[in-house]
Amino acid sequence: MKIGIVCYPTFGGSGVVATELGLELSKRGHEIHFITYSQPVRLELLSHNVHYHEVNVPEYPLFLYQPYELALSSKLVDMVKLHKIEVLHVHYAIPHAYAAYMAKKMLQEEGVYVPIVTTLHGTDITLVGSHPFYKPAVTFSINKSDAVTSVSQSLKEDTLRLFDIKKEINVVPNFIDLTKHEPNFTDCQRAMMATDNEKIITHISNFRKVKQIPDVIKIFNTIQKKIPAKLMMVGEGPEREPAERLCEKLGISDKVVFFGNSNEIDKILCFSDLFLLPSLTESFGLSALEAMASGVPVISSNTGGIPEVNEHGFSGYLSEINDVDDMSKNAIYILSDDQRLAAFKSNAKAVAQKFGIHKIVPQYEAIYEDTLKKC
Numbered sequence: 001m002k003i004g005i006v007c008y009p010t011f012g013g014s015g016v017v018a019t020e021l022g023l024e025l026s027k028r029g030h031e032i033h034f035i036t037y038s039q040p041v042r043l044e045l046l047s048h049n050v051h052y053h054e055v056n057v058p059e060y061p062l063f064l065y066q067p068y069e070l071a072l073s074s075k076l077v078d079m080v081k082l083h084k085i086e087v088l089h090v091h092y093a094i095p096h097a098y099a100a101y102m103a104k105k106m107l108q109e110e111g112v113y114v115p116i117v118t119t120l121h122g123t124d125i126t127l128v129g130s131h132p133f134y135k136p137a138v139t140f141s142i143n144k145s146d147a148v149t150s151v152s153q154s155l156k157e158d159t160l161r162l163f164d165i166k167k168e169i170n171v172v173p174n175f176i177d178l179t180k181h182e183p184n185f186t187d188c189q190r191a192m193m194a195t196d197n198e199k200i201i202t203h204i205s206n207f208r209k210v211k212q213i214p215d216v217i218k219i220f221n222t223i224q225k226k227i228p229a230k231l232m233m234v235g236e237g238p239e240r241e242p243a244e245r246l247c248e249k250l251g252i253s254d255k256v257v258f259f260g261n262s263n264e265i266d267k268i269l270c271f272s273d274l275f276l277l278p279s280l281t282e283s284f285g286l287s288a289l290e291a292m293a294s295g296v297p298v299i300s301s302n303t304g305g306i307p308e309v310n311e312h313g314f315s316g317y318l319s320e321i322n323d324v325d326d327m328s329k330n331a332i333y334i335l336s337d338d339q340r341l342a343a344f345k346s347n348a349k350a351v352a353q354k355f356g357i358h359k360i361v362p363q364y365e366a367i368y369e370d371t372l373k374k375c
């Protein structure tokens with residue numbers, strides 16, 4: 001099939017999932033066209049069946065806000081016609097589902113039919129999309145999609161609760177290329193980061209409020225009082241600077257490394273002993289799955305889709321949002337006994353197998369085929 005993929009090209013989970021999906025589909029013989037405003041961060045190699053088309057938004061001083069949706073839908077029309085794209089798969093409803101619907105209608109005027117598959121990722125529903133200023137347009141574009149998927153059962157339920165949705169929502173969980181997390185794939189440089197007696201704790205996110213970064217620091221602060229440890233903070237975002245200040249205030253700056261954004265998270269996860277994800281909400285928690293695939297147990301909040309990924313008492317522990325004391329207690333419990341830590345590590349890896357890329361991607365292929373049959 002010739003598939004157009006629209007996503008945010010940034011380090012966010014939705015862009016990562018869209019990019020990994022496109023790359024896997026290309027390996028399975030499909031022709032993939034990424035259509036977005038810059039080259040997706042995990043899209044390193046373009047090839048004969050992986051293409052990238054940039055959406056340009058010309059600046060005009062009259063506009064306080066440049067009309068990205070308009071530029072995107074025009075680009076979609078042009079690319080569908082030029083490359084004979086058969087299906088458009090848009091990741092993150094805002095504004096992609098809306099722009100894709102407009103493109104579809106414009107194409108119909110010219111006798112070209114292209115079905116739209118919309119994947120809901122989380123904040124497009126739980127935080128941004130349900131805002132009254134966006135809600136009618138988000139509801140409309142979800143209902144007008146030819147197929148709708150959500151990355152967890154929890155996100156499906158949130159969508160049905162928050163919006164008046166007439167369309168069937170298929171749950172297609174996020175996935176992971178397990179081979180990239182195999183020890184022999186990664187050159188593990190643990191000795192560079194910590195001594196043998198220190199445990200390595202990791203957090204990866206876009207450092208937004210929803211990630212509860214102060215909780216990450218507080219949990220680590222409690223851990224390091226009992227167990228020699230280092231904290232790896234990976235990612236960029238508005239909460240990074242306050243986090244650095246909090247570390248200074250607590251006198252733990254020498255034990256915390258801020259990496260910024262990284263394309264090599266497997267290299268950081270390979271030497272990690274524990275992953276912290278105390279988010280306020282999380283439709284899935286792709287970073288937790290990436291950690292688990294590397295054999296890193298997860299201490300997380302019990303929110304959204306996280307319990308569909310992190311199995312309480314097996315691959316890690318779940319605590320109520322903001323319950324820093326419980327999360328610290330669970331972390332110390334796992335880390336304080338090497339045999340127990342080894343068992344949690346192997347459990348985490350075992351759970352991650354359920355989300356292997358080869359199990360999940362065929363589900364998307366079946367959805368594309370189904371939408372094509374109906375047209």
Ligand code: GMT
Nearest residue numbers: 012013014121122123282283284285286
């Ligand atoms: O986590 C973020 O804030 C980024 C966001 C995104 O849209 O890129 O992530 C969402 O989609 C990911 C991929 O499906 C999920 O793993 C994340 O849980 C979800 N984030 C939230 O729901 C907060």
